[in-house]
Amino acid sequence: MIVMKFGGSSVSDAARIRAAGEIVRGRLAERPVVVVSAFRGVTDELLGLARDAQHGDLSRLAALRRRHEETADSLGVDRSLVEPLLLELADLAKGVSLLKELTPRTLDHAASFGERLSARLIAASWAKAGLPARAVDAHAAGLLTDARFGSANPLPEAEPAIKAALGGAQDLPVVTGFIGLAPGGDIATLGRNGSDYSATILGAALGASVIEIWSDTDGVMTADPRLVPEAKPLAALTFEEAGELAYYGGKVLHPHTLVPAVRKGIPVAVRNTFKPEHPGTAIAPSRPSAAAGPRSIAFKRHLSVVTVKSPDMLMGWGFLARIFAAFARHEIVVDMVTTSEVTVSFTVDDPRRVDLAARELGADFDVAVESGRAIVCVVGEGLRDTPGLAADVFSALKDAGINVLMISQGASKINLAFVVADADVPKAVSALHKRFF
Numbered sequence: 001m002i003v004m005k006f007g008g009s010s011v012s013d014a015a016r017i018r019a020a021g022e023i024v025r026g027r028l029a030e031r032p033v034v035v036v037s038a039f040r041g042v043t044d045e046l047l048g049l050a051r052d053a054q055h056g057d058l059s060r061l062a063a064l065r066r067r068h069e070e071t072a073d074s075l076g077v078d079r080s081l082v083e084p085l086l087l088e089l090a091d092l093a094k095g096v097s098l099l100k101e102l103t104p105r106t107l108d109h110a111a112s113f114g115e116r117l118s119a120r121l122i123a124a125s126w127a128k129a130g131l132p133a134r135a136v137d138a139h140a141a142g143l144l145t146d147a148r149f150g151s152a153n154p155l156p157e158a159e160p161a162i163k164a165a166l167g168g169a170q171d172l173p174v175v176t177g178f179i180g181l182a183p184g185g186d187i188a189t190l191g192r193n194g195s196d197y198s199a200t201i202l203g204a205a206l207g208a209s210v211i212e213i214w215s216d217t218d219g220v221m222t223a224d225p226r227l228v229p230e231a232k233p234l235a236a237l238t239f240e241e242a243g244e245l246a247y248y249g250g251k252v253l254h255p256h257t258l259v260p261a262v263r264k265g266i267p268v269a270v271r272n273t274f275k276p277e278h279p280g281t282a283i284a285p286s287r288p289s290a291a292a293g294p295r296s297i298a299f300k301r302h303l304s305v306v307t308v309k310s311p312d313m314l315m316g317w318g319f320l321a322r323i324f325a326a327f328a329r330h331e332i333v334v335d336m337v338t339t340s341e342v343t344v345s346f347t348v349d350d351p352r353r354v355d356l357a358a359r360e361l362g363a364d365f366d367v368a369v370e371s372g373r374a375i376v377c378v379v380g381e382g383l384r385d386t387p388g389l390a391a392d393v394f395s396a397l398k399d400a401g402i403n404v405l406m407i408s409q410g411a412s413k414i415n416l417a418f419v420v421a422d423a424d425v426p427k428a429v430s431a432l433h434k435r436f437f
């Protein structure tokens with residue numbers, strides 16, 4: 001069997017939904033399980049509605065209702081199919097407006113309507129077109145998660161539950177992406193763009209031969225095309241390369257997406273719904289063109305650099321352990337780390353709790369925070385073993401007049417990463433792209 005996931009732009013309106021159905025029709029012999037996102041833009045609207053509702057503003061409800069009713073009409077599907085969900089959504093928004101309180105759990109519940117509505121409409125439309133489609137909510141598909149609302153992960157019990165729910169399905173299940181069922185019966189979301197992750201969770205549990213992520217690009221690109229118009233799609237990537245790119249916000253894949261696929265060694269293909277004949281990017285344990293060298297330039301913006309200094313660190317021991325333990329206790333996610341004899345610098349996504357960690361470390365440690373930083377990284381198999389690569393990278397940056405603030409290479413063999421001022425990201429990415437591609 002295979003898993004085919006269609007993202008928001010692949011199901012943005014009736015014409016796109018029909019086109020996706022034809023792509024699926026051509027693959028029925030491979031027994032697809034389909035995963036769908038909400039219609040393009042709907043998740044943002046739902047989150048906006050939930051936030052507005054806290055202040056008594058329910059005005060976004062009407063547009064959300066209209067969007068789904070009109071799509072139903074264009075698909076020739078009965079509006080009554082989505083009525084119960086639209087009423088439930090209105091009730092939820094009303095509840096939030098009365099309580100004037102929005103918990104992460106309620107926010108996830110609100111966000112879940114996008115996929116629940118889209119799966120029903122898409123399955124009904126495909127069924128009308130003669131496909132054996134049926135909508136399946138993630139909870140009925142066995143996608144059991146923990147209760148980390150907003151970024152849930154699957155529980156070990158999910159795998160047997162998914163197998164029991166969908167294993168050997170003879171029809172065409174159209175499963176809601178993005179959501180799962182948390183203990184206690186609540187809906188939890190897997191995080192923004194989480195439908196990719198849903199697809200690999202299901203594919204790994206069901207032993208898919210391939211997991212296809214259908215979106216609106218020709219695959220994973222050599223750089224973000226919004227920054228580098230001449231960026232090109234990559235035919236193949238290794239799991240490791242794709243993992244680094246996803247982590248650095250390669251935009252095409254949700255960061256956790258590859259974990260289930262890697263665990264089971266299942267290839268992932270990134271394909272373009274607008275160009276089904278394009279081969280896209282094949283992500284697998286290894287790639288055919290094994291030549292070492294840069295494959296893609298990625299970046300992560302809006303970071304802060306924390307520098308911790310202590311004169312006592314000189315020839316001392318246990319300092320790093322104390323520093324990172326303090327940051328861990330405040331659940332601060334640390335990315336890149338560099339050390340000298342008396343200082344350690346590291347990047348964090350969110351500087352809000354740094355003060356608390358600093359206070360805990362006490363007067364022996366001097367903690368400074370610089371905001372407006374970004375990590376740029378060059379990813380490619382074998383980079384660490386490529387002579388002259390660092391010289392190429394840093395001379396390109398020098399020629400572009402960019403100051404490098406921190407450097408990290410070697411932790412991963414396939415990634416050379418460095419920190420620059422956030423505002424330098426577009427210049428840095430274009431300069432490197434020009435140098436290597």
Ligand code: ASP
Pocket residue numbers: 007008037038043044114177178191192193194195196
């Ligand atoms: N609809 C969700 C989002 O917009 C999940 C997804 O599209 O993958 O984040």
Ligand code: MG
Pocket residue numbers: 007008009037193
């Ligand atoms: Mg999406």
